[in-house]
Amino acid sequence: MKKLLIPCLLLVSWSLWAASAAVQVKEASLYAEPSATAKFLGKLPYGTVISILETKGGWARVAAQGNGLTGWVRSLSYTTKTLDLKAGAQTSGASSTEVSLAGRGFSEEVEQDYKTKNPTLDYADVDKMEAQGIPDPDLDGFLQDGGLNPDGGRP
Amino acid sequence: MKLTLLVRLAIVSVSFGALSLPAHALDFGSLIPDNKTLSLVGRSADSLNKANQDLTPLQQYYLGRAFGATILQSRKPVDNPDALRYVNFLGQALALVSDQPETYSGYRFLILDTPEVNAFSGPGGFILITKGLVKLTHNEAELAAVLAHEIGHVALEHGVKAIQKNRLTGAWVGIGADAAKTLGPDEVKQMTAAFEGSVTDLTTTIVNKGYSRDTEFEADARAVTVLRRAGYSPQALVAMLQELKAMPQGAGPSIAKTHPAPQDRIDRVMKLISKDPLVTLSPTEVSRYQTALGGL
Numbered sequence: 001m002k003k004l005l006i007p008c009l010l011l012v013s014w015s016l017w018a019a020s021a022a023v024q025v026k027e028a029s030l031y032a033e034p035s036a037t038a039k040f041l042g043k044l045p046y047g048t049v050i051s052i053l054e055t056k057g058g059w060a061r062v063a064a065q066g067n068g069l070t071g072w073v074r075s076l077s078y079t080t081k082t083l084d085l086k087a088g089a090q091t092s093g094a095s096s097t098e099v100s101l102a103g104r105g106f107s108e109e110v111e112q113d114y115k116t117k118n119p120t121l122d123y124a125d126v127d128k129m130e131a132q133g134i135p136d137p138d139l140d141g142f143l144q145d146g147g148l149n150p151d152g153g154r155p
Numbered sequence: 156m157k158l159t160l161l162v163r164l165a166i167v168s169v170s171f172g173a174l175s176l177p178a179h180a181l182d183f184g185s186l187i188p189d190n191k192t193l194s195l196v197g198r199s200a201d202s203l204n205k206a207n208q209d210l211t212p213l214q215q216y217y218l219g220r221a222f223g224a225t226i227l228q229s230r231k232p233v234d235n236p237d238a239l240r241y242v243n244f245l246g247q248a249l250a251l252v253s254d255q256p257e258t259y260s261g262y263r264f265l266i267l268d269t270p271e272v273n274a275f276s277g278p279g280g281f282i283l284i285t286k287g288l289v290k291l292t293h294n295e296a297e298l299a300a301v302l303a304h305e306i307g308h309v310a311l312e313h314g315v316k317a318i319q320k321n322r323l324t325g326a327w328v329g330i331g332a333d334a335a336k337t338l339g340p341d342e343v344k345q346m347t348a349a350f351e352g353s354v355t356d357l358t359t360t361i362v363n364k365g366y367s368r369d370t371e372f373e374a375d376a377r378a379v380t381v382l383r384r385a386g387y388s389p390q391a392l393v394a395m396l397q398e399l400k401a402m403p404q405g406a407g408p409s410i411a412k413t414h415p416a417p418q419d420r421i422d423r424v425m426k427l428i429s430k431d432p433l434v435t436l437s438p439t440e441v442s443r444y445q446t447a448l449g450g451l
Contacts, residue, residue: 024211024212024213024259025212025257025258025260026216026259026260026261028257036251036256046213046259074256074257076255076256076257079211105211105214105346106213106214106217106218106346106350107217107338107346109338109343110217110343110346110347110350111221111350113346113347114221114347114350114351114354117347117351118351121221121224121227122224122227122228125223125224125227125231125232125265126220126223126224126227126281128232129223129232129263129264129265129281130220130260130263132239132263132264132265133243133247133260133261133263134243134244134247136251138244139244139247139248139251140251142244142248143251143252143385143386145439145443146295146386146437146439146440147386147437147439147440
C-alpha cells in the first residue's frame with residue numbers, strides 16, 4: 001500500500017504543478033476583467049503560486065493557490081518556469097530562472113555587498129524614485145482625464 | 156485597501172511554500188524519463204548562451220536600481236515634487252499601454268537637475284530624463300514622445316542586451332551548480348563582481364557610447380505605437396526630433412553623442428506615421444502640463 005501511495009502522491013503533485021505558475025513581479029494587480037480599466041481586486045505578491053484558468057490577449061484568469069482568490073492578471077506578471085526549476089535543478093542547475101526563483105543570482109544580499117564596495121552610489125534617491133509608484137486605477141484616471149482611453153485610442 | 160491586505164495575509168504562507176520549493180523540487184527528477192533528462196541538459200546549456208535574455212524581472216530590477224544609483228552620483232533630481240509626480244503619472248500611464256506594462260516594481264521616472272539634454276533608461280523601468288530635455292518639450296504630447304521612446308528601450312530590454320554575456324554566465328555556472336544551498340561569502344563576492352561588471356556595461360553603453368542606430372530606430376517605432384494607443388499624435392515624436400536637430404552642436408555631452416542624427420530618425424518615423432491623423436490636446440492636458448512643469 002505504502003509503495004503505491006508515494007508514487008501516486010508524487011504524480012498528483014506533479015499534475016498540480018504542471019498547471020501552476022508563480023508571480024514574478026513585486027505585486028501583480030488583480031482585476032475583475034482582462035483590462036486595466038476593470039474593477040481592481042487587489043495585489044498578489046512575488047512568489048504567489050497561481051493556477052492559470054484561462055488566457056485572453058495579454059491577460060490570464062488565475063486562481064491564487066491557498067485561498068482560491070480569482071481574477072485577471074497580465075500574462076507578463078507570472079512565470080510558468082517554476083516547472084523548469086524543479087526539473088532543471090536535477091541536471092546542471094545552470095538555468096537563470098532556477099537561480100533567481102530559488103532566491104539566487106542578483107539579490108538584496110548582492111545589492112548590499114555592491115553598495116558597501118561603492119559607497120558613493122546614490123541609492124537614497126533611487127529609493128525615493130521607487131516610492132513614486134502610482135496605483136493603476138489612478139493612472140486610468142489620468143488617462144481618462146486627458147480624454148485618453150487606456151485600452152487604446154481616444155473614446 | 157482592506158481586500159489588498161487580506162489577499163496579502165492569505166498569501167504569505169503560500170509564498171513561503173513556493174519559495175522553499177527548490178529543495179523539495181529535486182525529488183521530482185526521478186519522474187523525468189531519460190530522454191527528457193537529456194533534453195533538459197541541452198536546454199541548460201542553451202540557457203547559458205542567452206543568460207542575459209533570461210534575466211528575470213527581479214534580476215533586472217536590481218540592475219536598474221544600480222544603474223540609477225550610478226547616474227545619480229553625478230546628477231541630482233530636481234527639487235520639484237509637482238514636476239516629479241506629473242512625469243510619473245504621464246510615464247506610468249504610457250507604460251500601461253505599452254507592450255511591456257509590467258516590470259518587477261513598475262516604471263519610475265525622474266527629472267535630473269541638469270541643463271544637459273539627454274535621457275537614460277535602466278533595466279526594469281528606471282527612467283531618468285534631464286531638465287534640459289524636459290524644457291525642450293512644448294506640451295504633454297512631446298514629453299510623452301520622449302518618455303515613450305525610453306519605455307521602448309526598457310520594453311525591448313536594450314539595456315540588458317548591452318551586458319556582455321560572459322559577465323553572467325561565469326557567475327551562473329560557478330554558483331548555480333549546487334542549486335539547493337544558500338550563497339556563501341565567496342559566492343556573494345563572485346555574484347557581486349558579475350553584478351558590478353554588468354552595471355559597468357550598462358552605463359558604458361547607455362551614457363557613454365550610446366545604443367546602435369537600429370536600436371534607436373526600434374525604440375522610436377515602439378514610441379509611435381505607445382503614443383497612438385494613448386491617443387497622442389505620433390507627430391509629437393517628429394516635433395521633438397526637430398527640436399533636437401535644431402540644437403547647437405558641441406555643447407558638451409548630450410543626446411547627439413549617443414543617438415543617430417535626428418534627421419535619419421525623422422525620416423524613419425515619418426514613414427511609419429504618414430497616415431496618422433493629428434490629435435488636438437485636450438484643455439486638461441494643456442493645463443496640467445503647464446501647472447506641473449511651469450516652475451521647472
